[in-house]
Amino acid sequence: MIPAPFAYARPTTVEEALQAIADGGEDVKVLAGGQSLIPVMRLRLAAPEVLVDLTRVEELRGVREDGDMLVIGAMTTHADVLTDPLLAQYGQLIVQATETVADRQVRRRGTFGGALAHADPAGDLPAVALALDAEFVLAGPGGRRTVPAAEFFVDYLTTALEEGELLVEIRVPKLGEGWGVRYEKFNRVAQAWSIVAVAAAVRREGGRIAEARIGLTNMGPTPLRASATEAALVGVDVSMETVTAAAAQAAEGTSPSNDLNAQADYRQHLAQVLTRRALAAAVGL
Amino acid sequence: MTAVEDPTSSVDLPPAKEVGQARRRKEDARLITGKTTWTDNMVLPGMLHLAVLRSPVAHGRITHLDVSAAKERPNVVAVYTGADLAEEQGSLPCAWPVTPDMVNPGHPSIAVEQVNHVGEAVAVVVARSRTAAADALEAIDVDYEPLPVVLDMEQAVQEGSPLVHDHTTSNTSYHFVFDAGEAGTGSDTEQAFADAQVVVSRRFVQQRLIPAFMEPRSVVVQPSGDNYTMWSATQIPHILRVMAAMVTGIPEHKLRVIAPDVGGGFGGKLQVNPEEILCLLIARRLGKPVKWTETRGESLMTAHHGRDQVQFIDVAADRDGTVKGLRVRLLADMGAYLRLITPGVPALGAFMFPGIYKFPAYRFECDGVFTNKVPTDAYRGAGRPEATFAIERIMDELAVELGMDPLEVRRKNWINAEEFPFTTVAGLEYDSGDYHQATEQALELLGYDELRAEQKRRRESGDPVQLGIGFSTFTEMCGLAPSRVLGSLAFGAGGWEQASIRMLPTGKVEVVTGSTPHGQGHETAWSQIVADQLGVPFEDVEVLHGDTAISSRGLDTYGSRSLVVGGTAVVKAAEKVVEKARVIAAHLLEANADDLEFTGGKFTVRGTPGAGVGIQEVALAIFAAHDYPEGVEPTIDAEATFDPENFSFPHGTHICAMEIDTETGFAKIRKYACVDDVGTIVNPLIVEGQVHGGLAQGIAQAMYEEAIYDAEGNLTTGSFVDYLVPAASDLPHFDTGNTVHAATSNPLGAKGVGEAGCIASTPAVVNAALDAVRHLGVTDIRMPLTPERVWRAIHQGGDGGDRAAAGSNAQGATAGETAAASTDPSSSGGHL
Numbered sequence A: 001m002i003p004a005p006f007a008y009a010r011p012t013t014v015e016e017a018l019q020a021i022a023d024g025g026e027d028v029k030v031l032a033g034g035q036s037l038i039p040v041m042r043l044r045l046a047a048p049e050v051l052v053d054l055t056r057v058e059e060l061r062g063v064r065e066d067g068d069m070l071v072i073g074a075m076t077t078h079a080d081v082l083t084d085p086l087l088a089q090y091g092q093l094i095v096q097a098t099e100t101v102a103d104r105q106v107r108r109r110g111t112f113g114g115a116l117a118h119a120d121p122a123g124d125l126p127a128v129a130l131a132l133d134a135e136f137v138l139a140g141p142g143g144r145r146t147v148p149a150a151e152f153f154v155d156y157l158t159t160a161l162e163e164g165e166l167l168v169e170i171r172v173p174k175l176g177e178g179w180g181v182r183y184e185k186f187n188r189v190a191q192a193w194s195i196v197a198v199a200a201a202v203r204r205e206g207g208r209i210a211e212a213r214i215g216l217t218n219m220g221p222t223p224l225r226a227s228a229t230e231a232a233l234v235g236v237d238v239s240m241e242t243v244t245a246a247a248a249q250a251a252e253g254t255s256p257s258n259d260l261n262a263q264a265d266y267r268q269h270l271a272q273v274l275t276r277r278a279l280a281a282a283v284g285l
Numbered sequence B: 001m002t003a004v005e006d007p008t009s010s011v012d013l014p015p016a017k018e019v020g021q022a023r024r025r026k027e028d029a030r031l032i033t034g035k036t037t038w039t040d041n042m043v044l045p046g047m048l049h050l051a052v053l054r055s056p057v058a059h060g061r062i063t064h065l066d067v068s069a070a071k072e073r074p075n076v077v078a079v080y081t082g083a084d085l086a087e088e089q090g091s092l093p094c095a096w097p098v099t100p101d102m103v104n105p106g107h108p109s110i111a112v113e114q115v116n117h118v119g120e121a122v123a124v125v126v127a128r129s130r131t132a133a134a135d136a137l138e139a140i141d142v143d144y145e146p147l148p149v150v151l152d153m154e155q156a157v158q159e160g161s162p163l164v165h166d167h168t169t170s171n172t173s174y175h176f177v178f179d180a181g182e183a184g185t186g187s188d189t190e191q192a193f194a195d196a197q198v199v200v201s202r203r204f205v206q207q208r209l210i211p212a213f214m215e216p217r218s219v220v221v222q223p224s225g226d227n228y229t230m231w232s233a234t235q236i237p238h239i240l241r242v243m244a245a246m247v248t249g250i251p252e253h254k255l256r257v258i259a260p261d262v263g264g265g266f267g268g269k270l271q272v273n274p275e276e277i278l279c280l281l282i283a284r285r286l287g288k289p290v291k292w293t294e295t296r297g298e299s300l301m302t303a304h305h306g307r308d309q310v311q312f313i314d315v316a317a318d319r320d321g322t323v324k325g326l327r328v329r330l331l332a333d334m335g336a337y338l339r340l341i342t343p344g345v346p347a348l349g350a351f352m353f354p355g356i357y358k359f360p361a362y363r364f365e366c367d368g369v370f371t372n373k374v375p376t377d378a379y380r381g382a383g384r385p386e387a388t389f390a391i392e393r394i395m396d397e398l399a400v401e402l403g404m405d406p407l408e409v410r411r412k413n414w415i416n417a418e419e420f421p422f423t424t425v426a427g428l429e430y431d432s433g434d435y436h437q438a439t440e441q442a443l444e445l446l447g448y449d450e451l452r453a454e455q456k457r458r459r460e461s462g463d464p465v466q467l468g469i470g471f472s473t474f475t476e477m478c479g480l481a482p483s484r485v486l487g488s489l490a491f492g493a494g495g496w497e498q499a500s501i502r503m504l505p506t507g508k509v510e511v512v513t514g515s516t517p518h519g520q521g522h523e524t525a526w527s528q529i530v531a532d533q534l535g536v537p538f539e540d541v542e543v544l545h546g547d548t549a550i551s552s553r554g555l556d557t558y559g560s561r562s563l564v565v566g567g568t569a570v571v572k573a574a575e576k577v578v579e580k581a582r583v584i585a586a587h588l589l590e591a592n593a594d595d596l597e598f599t600g601g602k603f604t605v606r607g608t609p610g611a612g613v614g615i616q617e618v619a620l621a622i623f624a625a626h627d628y629p630e631g632v633e634p635t636i637d638a639e640a641t642f643d644p645e646n647f648s649f650p651h652g653t654h655i656c657a658m659e660i661d662t663e664t665g666f667a668k669i670r671k672y673a674c675v676d677d678v679g680t681i682v683n684p685l686i687v688e689g690q691v692h693g694g695l696a697q698g699i700a701q702a703m704y705e706e707a708i709y710d711a712e713g714n715l716t717t718g719s720f721v722d723y724l725v726p727a728a729s730d731l732p733h734f735d736t737g738n739t740v741h742a743a744t745s746n747p748l749g750a751k752g753v754g755e756a757g758c759i760a761s762t763p764a765v766v767n768a769a770l771d772a773v774r775h776l777g778v779t780d781i782r783m784p785l786t787p788e789r790v791w792r793a794i795h796q797g798g799d800g801g802d803r804a805a806a807g808s809n810a811q812g813a814t815a816g817e818t819a820a821a822s823t824d825p826s827s828s829g830g831h832l
């Protein structure tokens, strides 16, 4: 529970941070809220030689508007997310999911960007980002590039971030009029990780569903979209029957793990039940 | 219950009795803020730090161990292996040889040739800082030759099973039997079963639990010449002193043990730990103070665990529900070694299986079984929760079998109020109580009739959320213990307790108690008792404890004994103080001692208004000692040792209403009501707190907690990510109440409350869950009631294959197809 020795840098700008990472040599790690990284270092499952702490990089923190998009700085903490007025208006799915993350202490320190960069399939925010088709803005020695969510999550704890790169901000579409959302999380105790969770955003037009976006948490090594369910919902009447029928396809194409909390077949069952519940709540049934 | 102090002062009123008041705990401010001496806060000049290298294999021979590189690491002072310490380390003590032929393989503090569980100490680094010690562990080179790993008790007792200890002939440590027929406390059990109209048999599993106290274990040892002072986060400084002296050969009078403020234990610190011995041995070698503080991971992995039994229980009854006989056979997992009272925990439970019921016949058998896991030992309730679970679960099963109401079966068989004192089939004499009254009150608190009506509605409409109601009408034995009884059970110590009272010149009072608290609030409760006994202000009393140089005799805190036994010693000491003071007061008042009355802290002369002297003034007078009667010693200080004649028997009725989401298997407590009879209540706030905490732990066993080993013997629930301790947010509101039937074995009338909630609640919760889903074809669900287990039971019927998460307690390995799906231990450990 005591980390191995490491060197430490605390830059104040993105540029300085990139420089510190470049200077750090082979084994550099970026430190955001430390809520995932510090525990693994304390268990000595990770022993980076240099830590580049981003907590003083002010430009990475906060939420702003950019036309139809919201831009969330990577270092925006979970607690910031929960009190941000723009997110309250246009980012309810993110807010709902963030409310379920851990406990107050962890939310005070943990960051939106850190949670996404960590890419734990049981984490609550990756599936939300995927459902929203978020865009990930990465800065590296050669400049900035933007990666869509569908390409950002590569594998278990693995993202499109290259060595020397930083996640600087995440762009998500504003969900306004007509959209209903729900993050439906299933876990055993309040502060625990998801066994399975479902992020649903549904746009209604009259009595019909115009568009549905469904992200699945912990149903495979990366967050997944419930594509079959999404497709089945487009154009259908809003009713418990249509929602239930579509939700029955939620586990298609998933490959959840067997672990202490649940076997794969049970997770697949849960995905269907939770998808139905998330959709029903999102469309106001 | 009122949980706040009455802010209105009562200056004009006669001093109210302290006993019975909901005093806020005087020790809490320092405990909660941490501004106190937790052992790990201790810093001594020149202090060195220990870090322990632990075995990653569950069973293996150490074939190669090279510490030379570690010795070269910066700030490392020494590195020791088992071979270095083998000559002097002796064996950790087991104080409870439950049978004369019990096999105790011996328990080294540090492995010498062989490791027998994951986490066993293999080498110890001593360094100038904690971090240097931790870093140097990585430089130690060890090879193990793996040996077959024994994990499943039911396999371990089979002929031909690999052995945990190859110098023994089997994995069975002992076979303990209590037969009421043979003991003369009941009739022949086999006959009772042969004659019975109905027999119900069940197999229940008590999963392995981790005490999970808040303050990690910590030890500091300071040598000074040939004297040693040990600070330890222990429940048992007095017992530890004797045991550590015997193990290390340090003479008892050269060893002082101090338990400063201790942050919880739940039985988990009722132990003589390997690291306590290692700290002593190393401090002796180096002549320097040393400290060891465990990490949370070490704590979960190596501090002793609790429960872990397979229970086979049979009840015989008539068709009308009258019970005729009870038969219990246990396999109790000892783990790899016998620690302080490892074998005694299930044996203590033997006497509680009959519960509150009038069984005419009873037989109990238990095999203590070795496995390659960390040893089990006391955990809140120690033997009694296991017994209560089994009896309260099978009473429900009997009711189902007979088509009777579960409460009706209980009523038919329980001891009636007018039958106390009642000698049970296990030979215990229950002191007092009224099971009917507690039950009626609990039903009222719960709103039973309405919930039953709602249950019916939900059933009829096929609601996806079903409701169930479960009972536990329990009793337990507390106030451990009459020394003669402990002697008859071959326990290695008595059960008395000591207290002394010192009257200081200014009239302030020091109470020295042998009961060492670790969070229970002794300082407050003892102050209340003494305030009443001596008629002094609550604030004038200071309670000293936990240091063998200050409180020289004591047997510490466990088994809900402190108030019942230790509190009584305080009462007895106070009575002696008053009697000694009476003689001095009579002299000062020039009156006859027999004519003095003592009330409200003042001696007055009967029939002489106005003449009087306060006991606090007497304290000053006798300190000056200018004027006191001849032939009397110049002190009113006194001490007393109390050895109870009987246990006390708290009881209560706990009722849980449980909602089960049949689509997901998620179980949620809707309402929880309990009425406990803990005898006289000294402080209702403390009682309420103890009940709440106990409920949390008992509910946690039913719903959340399980120490799980994988097939190689690794603890996969090695952090709080996977070992689920519920938080306040996971627990319901508790509706609590009390009935009061004073204990008859002590003058306070107190019965003990430390374990009640934990003992009572577990079966109420499981009975409630089953009541919710039994109509769907469910027969049993193993603890903890994970959503997956509940869901499988609903969807497959029966007990859902008696499994859910793979590898559970290594039992799952035998449970067919789904068990084959392997658990990747890192897959959950990865969420950080």
Ligand SMILES: Cc1cc2nc3c(=O)[nH]c(=O)nc-3n(C[C@H](O)[C@H](O)[C@H](O)COP(=O)(O)OP(=O)(O)OC[C@H]3O[C@@H](n4cnc5c(N)ncnc54)[C@H](O)[C@@H]3O)c2cc1C
Binding pocket: A029, A030, A031, A032, A033, A034, A035, A036, A037, A038, A054, A074, A075, A100, A101, A102, A103, A106, A109, A110, A111, A112, A113, A114, A115, A117, A118, A122, A123, A124, A125, A161, A165, A166, A167, A168, A191, A192, A193, A194, B832
């Ligand atoms: C007790 C506990 C319970 C938790 N429960 C939940 C839960 O229920 N749901 C949930 O979703 N999460 C949970 N978490 C995790 C929490 O959300 C973390 O905050 C999050 O996973 C990591 O965010 P962080 O800011 O702390 O990142 P850090 O721990 O600092 O970093 C995590 C990883 O991301 C990398 N990284 C961080 N920022 C960047 C960046 N800008 N660019 C490139 N790489 C970066 C780091 O190098 C590191 O590898 C829990 C954590 C704890 C301690």
